Amino acid sequence: MDPRRSQKIAFAVLLLATLLVVLPVVVILAIIVAKGASAISWDFLFSMPREGMSAGGILPAILGTLYLVLGAVIFAVPLGVMAAIYLVEYSSDNRMSRLVKLAIVNLAGVPSVVYGLFGLGIFVTFFGFGASILSGSLTLGIMILPVIITSSREALESVPKHFRTVSLSLGASRWQTIRHSVLPHALPGILTGMILGLGRAAGETAPILFTVAAFYLPRLPQSVFDQSMALPYHLYVISTQVPGIAENVRYGTALVLLTLVLLLNLAAIVLRSRFRRKKKW
Amino acid sequence: MKSVQARKLKEWVIEKSILLSGIFSVVFVLLIFLFLLREGFSLFRGESVIDFLFGKSWYPISDPPRFGILPLILGSLLVTLGAAAISVPIGIAAALFIAEIAPLRLREALKAGIELLAAIPSVVIGFIGMITLGPWIKNLFNIPTGLTALTGSVTLAFMAMPTIVSIAEDAITAVPRQYREAAIAMGATQWQTTWRIVARAARPGMLAAVMLGIGRVIGETMAVMMVTGNAAVIPTGFLQPVRTLTATIAAEMGESVQGGPHYAALFAIGIVLFIITFLINGVADLFLHRSRR
Numbered sequence: 001m002d003p004r005r006s007q008k009i010a011f012a013v014l015l016l017a018t019l020l021v022v023l024p025v026v027v028i029l030a031i032i033v034a035k036g037a038s039a040i041s042w043d044f045l046f047s048m049p050r051e052g053m054s055a056g057g058i059l060p061a062i063l064g065t066l067y068l069v070l071g072a073v074i075f076a077v078p079l080g081v082m083a084a085i086y087l088v089e090y091s092s093d094n095r096m097s098r099l100v101k102l103a104i105v106n107l108a109g110v111p112s113v114v115y116g117l118f119g120l121g122i123f124v125t126f127f128g129f130g131a132s133i134l135s136g137s138l139t140l141g142i143m144i145l146p147v148i149i150t151s152s153r154e155a156l157e158s159v160p161k162h163f164r165t166v167s168l169s170l171g172a173s174r175w176q177t178i179r180h181s182v183l184p185h186a187l188p189g190i191l192t193g194m195i196l197g198l199g200r201a202a203g204e205t206a207p208i209l210f211t212v213a214a215f216y217l218p219r220l221p222q223s224v225f226d227q228s229m230a231l232p233y234h235l236y237v238i239s240t241q242v243p244g245i246a247e248n249v250r251y252g253t254a255l256v257l258l259t260l261v262l263l264l265n266l267a268a269i270v271l272r273s274r275f276r277r278k279k280k281w
Numbered sequence: 282m283k284s285v286q287a288r289k290l291k292e293w294v295i296e297k298s299i300l301l302s303g304i305f306s307v308v309f310v311l312l313i314f315l316f317l318l319r320e321g322f323s324l325f326r327g328e329s330v331i332d333f334l335f336g337k338s339w340y341p342i343s344d345p346p347r348f349g350i351l352p353l354i355l356g357s358l359l360v361t362l363g364a365a366a367i368s369v370p371i372g373i374a375a376a377l378f379i380a381e382i383a384p385l386r387l388r389e390a391l392k393a394g395i396e397l398l399a400a401i402p403s404v405v406i407g408f409i410g411m412i413t414l415g416p417w418i419k420n421l422f423n424i425p426t427g428l429t430a431l432t433g434s435v436t437l438a439f440m441a442m443p444t445i446v447s448i449a450e451d452a453i454t455a456v457p458r459q460y461r462e463a464a465i466a467m468g469a470t471q472w473q474t475t476w477r478i479v480a481r482a483a484r485p486g487m488l489a490a491v492m493l494g495i496g497r498v499i500g501e502t503m504a505v506m507m508v509t510g511n512a513a514v515i516p517t518g519f520l521q522p523v524r525t526l527t528a529t530i531a532a533e534m535g536e537s538v539q540g541g542p543h544y545a546a547l548f549a550i551g552i553v554l555f556i557i558t559f560l561i562n563g564v565a566d567l568f569l570h571r572s573r574r
Contacts, residue, residue, distance in 0.1 A: 007472035011382055017374035021442045022394040028401065028409050079302050086303030102566065103306040109562035110313060110555065111500025113527045117551040121316035142309055175292040203402025206502040210534050232404045239408050240507055254405050265400040269393050
C-alpha cells in the first residue's frame with residue numbers, strides 16, 4: 001500500500017483509540033451531572049440522613065471523608081517528604097536505596113483491599129484502636145505514602161545541583177543547604193503530591209471498609225476513636241445494599257464525591273504546570 | 282560555642298529521622314506481609330495449601346466450611362484477561378498518538394484528561410458500570426443478568442487504561458531523538474518511524490506499562506464487586522456472574538467472625554493477592570529500569 005495512505009489510516013486508528021480512552025471521562029461526568037444535579041441542595045449537603053438514608057442529607061459522610069483525608073495527610077506528608085529527602089539528598093545509589101525504591105514500588109502496587117486487611121490486623125486489632133477514624137486515617141496514610149514520596153522526589157530532583165554546591169561552598173551544613181536552598185524550590189512540587197494524595201485518599205473505599213466505615217450513623221463523630229460514615233462507602237451502600245433509594249440521591253452522592261476528587265486533582269494539575277512554567281533555571 | 286553544639290545536635294536528630302523515614306517504606310511492606318500472615322496463617326493448621334489454592338468450592342459458611350479459592354482465582358483471571366484484551370491495544374495506541382502525533386497543546390490536554398480518568402474513584406466507576414453498562418449488556422446478549430465477567434472486564438479496562446497510557450507514553454517519549462531523525466532521513470514516513478522504530482525501541486517500557494495495568498486490574502476491588510454479580514462458582518464463560526479474589530474479601534469480611542476460620546481464609550486470600558501483585562510490580566520495575574538504560 002502507498003505509505004502515505006497507510007499513514008493516514010494508522011493515524012485515524014490511533015486517534016480513535018485515544019478518543020476511546022478520554023471520552024469515558026466526559027461521558028461519566030455528563031451522566032452524573034445530568035442525573036445528580038437535581039439532588040444537590042443546601043439541605044442535602046448540610047443535614048443528617050433520615051429514614052434509613054432515603055431522605056435528608058449526607059453531612060456525616062462528607063465530614064467523615066474530610067476527617068479521614070486530613071488524618072491521612074497529617075500522617076503521610078512528613079513521613080513521605082522525609083523519605084524523599086533521604087532518597088534524593090542522602091542516599092547514594094547503594095543497596096539500601098535500591099531496596100527502599102523497590103519497597104515504594106510495591107507499596108504503590110498493593111491492592112487497596114489488602115490495605116484494608118492490613119489496617120484491620122494492625123490498627124483495629126493489634127493496637128486496639130477499634131474501627132475508628134484513627135485506624136482509617138493511618139491505613140489511608142500508608143496507602144498514599146508512595147504518591148507523596150514519588151512527587152516529592154521529582155520535586156527535589158528538579159532543583160539543580162549547583163544550588164547545593166554553592167550553598168555548601170559557603171560553609172552551610174548539609175541540612176542547612178537542604179532546608180534553605182533546596183526545599184523552598186521544591187515546595188510547589190511537594191504540595192502537588194500532597195493534593196494528589198488527598199484526592200486518592202478521598203475516593204478509596206476498600207481500605208476503609210473494615211477500619212472505620214459505618215453503614216448508617218446519623219450523628220457526627222466526637223473523637224478520633226469514633227466510627228464514621230464516609231462518602232465513597234456511603235455511595236457503595238446506597239447503590240448496592242439498600243433498596244428503594246431515589247435515583248437522584250445516588251447520583252447526587254456520586255456527584256459530590258466526584259466533584260471533591262476531581263477538583264483536588266485539577267488543582268494539582270494546574271499547580272504543577274504553573275510550577276514548571278515558572279522555573280527559570 | 283554552645284549554640285553550635287545545639288545546632289549540631291538538632292541536625293543530628295533531623296538527619297537520623299530522615300534516614301529512619303527512608304527505611305519506613307521497607308518496614309511497611311514487611312509489616313503488611315507479616316500481619317497478613319499473622320491473621321491468615323491459622324487457616325493452614327486445618328487446611329492444606331494445595332486444598333486452599335486448588336479446591337473447587339468456596340462455601341465459607343456451610344458446615345463443614347469449604348475454603349477452595351480456585352473459583353475466585355479463575356474469576357479474577359477471567360476478568361483480568363478480558364480487561365487486558367480491551368485495554369492493552371487501545372492503551373498502547375493512545376500512548377503512541379499522544380507521544381508521537383498529537384501537537385503540543387492537544388497533548389497536554391489529553392494527558393490531563395487521562396490523569397482525571399485515573400482519579401475517578403473506583404466506587405464511582407463501579408456505580409456507573411452497574412447502572413449503565415449492566416442493563417446494556419443484559420439487553421444486548423439477552424441474558425438474565427447484566428452483571429457478568431464481561432461487564433467487569435469492560436469496566437476494569439477503563440481503569441487500567443490510564444496506567445497503561447501514561448507509563449507507555451513515558452517510555453515512548455524517552456526514545457532518543459536520533460532514532461527518529463535517522464529514520465526520517467532515510468525516507469520513512471512518520472508512521473513508519475513511529476511503528477517500526479520508536480515503538481520497537483520502547484518495547485520494554487510498554488511491557489512494564491501493560492504489567493502495571495494488569496496489576497491494577499487484579500487488585501481492583503469496589504468496581505469489580507459492584508459489576509460482576511458475585512457468584513463464587515467456577516466460570517465457564519464471559520456472560521456469567523463471577524466473583525474475584527478482591528471482591529470476596531470486601532464482601533465477606535463484615536460477616537466473618539474475628540479469629541475464626543472464615544476470617545483467616547479471607548486474610549489468606551490477601552496473602553495470595555499480595556504475592557501476585559508483588560511479583561507483577563517487581564518484574565515491571567525491572568523492565569522499567571532496563572528501558573531507562
